[in-house]
Amino acid sequence: MIELDNVAYSYGGGELLSGLTLRLAPGSFHFLTGPSGAGKTTLLKLCYGALVPTAGHARLFGEDVRRMDRDAIALSRRRIGVVHQDCQFLDHLSVAENVALPLTVAGEGGGDLEQNLLELMTWVGLKSRADALPPELSGGERQRAALARAVIMSPEVILADEPTGNVDWEMSQRLLRLLVELNRMGKTILIATHDLGLIRSAKTQVQARVLRISNRKLQAAGADL
Amino acid sequence: MIRDSLGAFTGSDTGADRVVPPTGFTASLTLFAAGAMAFLAVFALALSLAAGRLATSWGEELARASTLRISAPAGQQAQQTDAALRLLQQTPGVASARALSEEEQQALLEPWFGPDLPLADLPVPQLIEIIEQGEGFDPAGLRLRLQAEVPGAVLDDHTRWRRPLVAAAGKLRLLGAVSILLIAGAVAAMVTLAANAALAANAQVIAVLRLVGATDGLIARAFVRRFTLRALGGAALGAAAGSGALLLLPSAEETAGFLTGLAFVGWHWVFPLLVPLLTAAVAFAATAIAARRVLGDLR
Numbered sequence: 001m002i003e004l005d006n007v008a009y010s011y012g013g014g015e016l017l018s019g020l021t022l023r024l025a026p027g028s029f030h031f032l033t034g035p036s037g038a039g040k041t042t043l044l045k046l047c048y049g050a051l052v053p054t055a056g057h058a059r060l061f062g063e064d065v066r067r068m069d070r071d072a073i074a075l076s077r078r079r080i081g082v083v084h085q086d087c088q089f090l091d092h093l094s095v096a097e098n099v100a101l102p103l104t105v106a107g108e109g110g111g112d113l114e115q116n117l118l119e120l121m122t123w124v125g126l127k128s129r130a131d132a133l134p135p136e137l138s139g140g141e142r143q144r145a146a147l148a149r150a151v152i153m154s155p156e157v158i159l160a161d162e163p164t165g166n167v168d169w170e171m172s173q174r175l176l177r178l179l180v181e182l183n184r185m186g187k188t189i190l191i192a193t194h195d196l197g198l199i200r201s202a203k204t205q206v207q208a209r210v211l212r213i214s215n216r217k218l219q220a221a222g223a224d225l
Numbered sequence: 226m227i228r229d230s231l232g233a234f235t236g237s238d239t240g241a242d243r244v245v246p247p248t249g250f251t252a253s254l255t256l257f258a259a260g261a262m263a264f265l266a267v268f269a270l271a272l273s274l275a276a277g278r279l280a281t282s283w284g285e286e287l288a289r290a291s292t293l294r295i296s297a298p299a300g301q302q303a304q305q306t307d308a309a310l311r312l313l314q315q316t317p318g319v320a321s322a323r324a325l326s327e328e329e330q331q332a333l334l335e336p337w338f339g340p341d342l343p344l345a346d347l348p349v350p351q352l353i354e355i356i357e358q359g360e361g362f363d364p365a366g367l368r369l370r371l372q373a374e375v376p377g378a379v380l381d382d383h384t385r386w387r388r389p390l391v392a393a394a395g396k397l398r399l400l401g402a403v404s405i406l407l408i409a410g411a412v413a414a415m416v417t418l419a420a421n422a423a424l425a426a427n428a429q430v431i432a433v434l435r436l437v438g439a440t441d442g443l444i445a446r447a448f449v450r451r452f453t454l455r456a457l458g459g460a461a462l463g464a465a466a467g468s469g470a471l472l473l474l475p476s477a478e479e480t481a482g483f484l485t486g487l488a489f490v491g492w493h494w495v496f497p498l499l500v501p502l503l504t505a506a507v508a509f510a511a512t513a514i515a516a517r518r519v520l521g522d523l524r
Contacts, residue, residue, distance in 0.1 A: 074435065
């Protein structure tokens, strides 16, 4: 679905990532770890077309990112759900409208939209906060709202960048359970995190592969995790 | 993107509009500026059209008419007038020649000397109005013949004072047209500034929209539609106010000619109606270009 083939990326100066190959197979569950500044966020951005590799090829659903125009990138985002650590919303719209935003911009929304939205809000535990404005949400609620927004289009892949960075342990377990549930429904999951506790607890619930960025390369982390 | 943006006005998709937060203060500024510009544009148009009418009427009517002035000693006045009229009737290019009556001459002099002028007691010259036809007459030839037969006659074919007036009216019309162009340019600049400010202020909104899969067309549409409607609304108010002000100008056609001629005549009323549409078109293009430039920098 998402393939990085011998990809390098450099910000002006030196290379941040080089000779990096990654293949996200349908239904797989990956963790991406590594020290701060190692390039986890950059790697995720390469995976959803926000960055174009400086060398090598990134393919989204079989299409080379370099050959995709802006609209093609926009359309591919409807098949990739993204959750950021500092997730941003449209602050003038209610939480429910923000969660439904991908449907709004895709021009979708039929009769069962309301029902689906309600189910999704219930699933992430935000049903009672549906009419609140995003600035009124707590950190954990924001993360769950972002997750709901990321999955409302029923994407094939979900990329999460430090989804538990701003929340307490209990909330991070709750978010993890939601992601594991999504994986069981057949979604491909890639989570960037430096929270080893989260990875350990995930491994008891799901068959997860752990990748580590070190020295600009991607390595399979040992079984010690 | 332009096509997408155009689609925004035919479709009833209000969802795309709502994704951009409402901005009360800048919205009313845009509205006000568009209105003020439309108000000025209406006056510039009226000025331009009035100057055009004036140039045409002066050019045509005055070119078709000449005046013959006969200043003769009291006893010979009538005789010389008859001779001049006879001569004029035989001149090719003259459609008609008519001696002005005493009342008409009095009306001409009244603005200068007051109503109680004893015309008969004054050595007032007799005026003959000449209306031309076809190519008109040859003024030099006519003057020579008049010199021989009617020594007291002076021919005034109006060219001497007509030309600078027609030229002035033409310049005035040009000035009006230039003003309209400047106003359109100012509207474009103002809307571009406002749109750029709005796009910059909503950088986060745009980033979120891109993240959830919004195409450039949709994002641009939200901004373009908003600014175009604002410019349309403001310009409609401004043009209405400007037209109303023109209608309220006192109409004293006969006495003050040009100043009160500052109005739209007949089908020219279409022009003030076009002002809001053109303003909206300018705003549409300016916002679409600004949005495309800003969005092109994002990925």
